[in-house]
Amino acid sequence: MSQEESFDVVIVGAGVLGVATAYYIQKNSPEKTVLIVDRYLAAGQANTAMSAAAVRNMFASSTNQLLTDTSIKYFEHVQNEIGYDLLFEKCGYLWLLSDIQFNNDSVKTWMERMERSGISYHVYNKQELKEMIPGLNVDFEGDEEAELMNLQEVSWGLFGADCGVLDPTRLVEYYLEEFKKICHEKPRFGVDVQELLLEADPKLDLPGEPYVWQKKKVTGVKANKGILKAETVVLATGAWANELLDPIGIDSQTKAKKRQLFVVHAEHKEDLKSVLFSNGFNKYGCIPFTILPSAGVYFRPQLQELGFWIGCGDKEGRAYKYVQSDEDLVPEGIYYENSIYPVLSKYFPAFEDTRPTNSWAGGYCYSPDRIPFVYKKCGVLVVNGASGSGIMKADALARIADALLRGEEVTELFGGKHISSTALGQTDRDIEVESVVI
Ligand SMILES: Cc1cc2nc3c(=O)[nH]c(=O)nc-3n(C[C@H](O)[C@H](O)[C@H](O)COP(=O)(O)OP(=O)(O)OC[C@H]3O[C@@H](n4cnc5c(N)ncnc54)[C@H](O)[C@@H]3O)c2cc1C
Numbered sequence: 001m002s003q004e005e006s007f008d009v010v011i012v013g014a015g016v017l018g019v020a021t022a023y024y025i026q027k028n029s030p031e032k033t034v035l036i037v038d039r040y041l042a043a044g045q046a047n048t049a050m051s052a053a054a055v056r057n058m059f060a061s062s063t064n065q066l067l068t069d070t071s072i073k074y075f076e077h078v079q080n081e082i083g084y085d086l087l088f089e090k091c092g093y094l095w096l097l098s099d100i101q102f103n104n105d106s107v108k109t110w111m112e113r114m115e116r117s118g119i120s121y122h123v124y125n126k127q128e129l130k131e132m133i134p135g136l137n138v139d140f141e142g143d144e145e146a147e148l149m150n151l152q153e154v155s156w157g158l159f160g161a162d163c164g165v166l167d168p169t170r171l172v173e174y175y176l177e178e179f180k181k182i183c184h185e186k187p188r189f190g191v192d193v194q195e196l197l198l199e200a201d202p203k204l205d206l207p208g209e210p211y212v213w214q215k216k217k218v219t220g221v222k223a224n225k226g227i228l229k230a231e232t233v234v235l236a237t238g239a240w241a242n243e244l245l246d247p248i249g250i251d252s253q254t255k256a257k258k259r260q261l262f263v264v265h266a267e268h269k270e271d272l273k274s275v276l277f278s279n280g281f282n283k284y285g286c287i288p289f290t291i292l293p294s295a296g297v298y299f300r301p302q303l304q305e306l307g308f309w310i311g312c313g314d315k316e317g318r319a320y321k322y323v324q325s326d327e328d329l330v331p332e333g334i335y336y337e338n339s340i341y342p343v344l345s346k347y348f349p350a351f352e353d354t355r356p357t358n359s360w361a362g363g364y365c366y367s368p369d370r371i372p373f374v375y376k377k378c379g380v381l382v383v384n385g386a387s388g389s390g391i392m393k394a395d396a397l398a399r400i401a402d403a404l405l406r407g408e409e410v411t412e413l414f415g416g417k418h419i420s421s422t423a424l425g426q427t428d429r430d431i432e433v434e435s436v437v438i
Pocket residue numbers: 012013014015016017018037038039040044045046047048049050051052053054055191192193194236237238239240243244259260261311361362363364365383384386387388389390391392393
């Protein structure tokens with residue numbers, strides 16, 4: 001534990017945000033020594049690997065629209081121009097909405113803002129949806145159970161053709177491989193950071209520094225493998241940000257919440273296969289990533305597995321945690337059984353009698369306004385609070401973090417779009433609050 005090493009930048013966390021940030025920092029500052037560390041034994045093993053890895057530019061906040069639209073276009077560029085297969089499939093996103101939801105002011109604002117930003121979408125009516133999605137139940141007339149469950153009937157579909165799904169592991173590998181081609185320091189795994197080292201700036205070598213009247217700076221980290229000193233420490237620890245920021249008095253303003261995914265196969269169920277292969281939405285001839293009108297239930301089509309990944313954006317009733325704990329990584333079969341399944345099988349009776357063959361759990365790292373944070377405080381650069389959409393915003397957030405580190409006031413995102421480098425900060429935050437959170 002006596003070992004001490006020095007670097008220009010130490011990045012804590014090798015999830016998608018950590019590795020993408022490492023890549024842009026090293027690319028734009030080739031002379032700097034950039035070290036990535038993670039307590040896991042490989043990159044992208046925590047919440048990045050647990051994600052549904054769906055990507056959408058259909059947000060209500062123009063901030064999120066910009067972050068996602070430019071990131072998604074970069075992912076397309078990586079896959080189509082650079083030739084690195086991210087398994088990115090533009091299967092689309094489909095929100096199934098009731099009449100009340102569709103005519104709600106917030107959905108109107110959402111659509112208006114998408115039009116203003118040039119985000120394309122299409123509205124399907126009930127008849128069209130019935131024709132395109134075999135087995136979609138759009139009639140709850142006289143269904144007492146549906147009434148008891150507060151389920152709203154499907155009347156409309158809001159569809160985004162530029163959205164889709166990808167493989168988060170491939171995305172992490174892409175950034176990491178690119179980083180490794182240009183880096184001076186190989187990423188290190190099994191490195192558990194226990195503490196951020198906060199020191200007086202400048203140091204006066206007085207006992208008990210730093211005092212309240214002194215400026216303070218994080219000068220490195222204390223880890224299980226020794227002290228790693230750095231000019232800048234980047235914190236990309238997602239749902240664990242508070243573990244390291246709280247002890248030095250920095251409020252991350254983020255909270256974690258458990259999220260789970262359940263896999264259901266359609267292989268031996270013809271009616272469920274027909275749902276999976278709902279035609280007319282995309283070139284794969286499959287149902288898009290679909291969000292039901294009620295209870296926050298959604299699914300991702302999974303063509304390789306001939307099935308679905310099913311999740312639920314549970315709100316009240318699911319605890320916010322300050323830090324993601326081990327129990328948050330255990331999926332609950334009973335949750336699928338009692339909460340998700342009854343809703344799913346009402347809208348899609350083809351799911352009746354199906355049971356998950358696999359499941360896993362991770363955590364969202366929520367910010368209060370559902371817009372990510374990228375800011376520098378006391379020498380620590382924090383990238384987090386992606387609020388369940390960190391995969392789809394990864395490229396933009398990493399470019400902003402790099403621009404902040406280099407002192408650039410404005411960040412150029414992929415495709416030549418721009419954002420103020422401090423727009424996602426804690427103090428001079430310049431954002432539109434997000435309302436379309438799944
Ligand atoms: C079920 C589920 C579904 C999701 N679906 C989607 C989706 O469809 N689309 C989308 O865009 N996003 C989705 N997300 C969110 C997405 O996964 C996250 O926003 C994204 O992975 C955040 O990346 P990250 O790098 O911040 O976090 P992580 O991948 O969690 O990485 C943080 C890393 O920091 C490391 N770490 C933490 N503390 C320390 C320490 N003290 N020392 C060393 N290492 C440390 C961890 O080991 C970890 O590897 C989903 C998440 C879940 C759980």
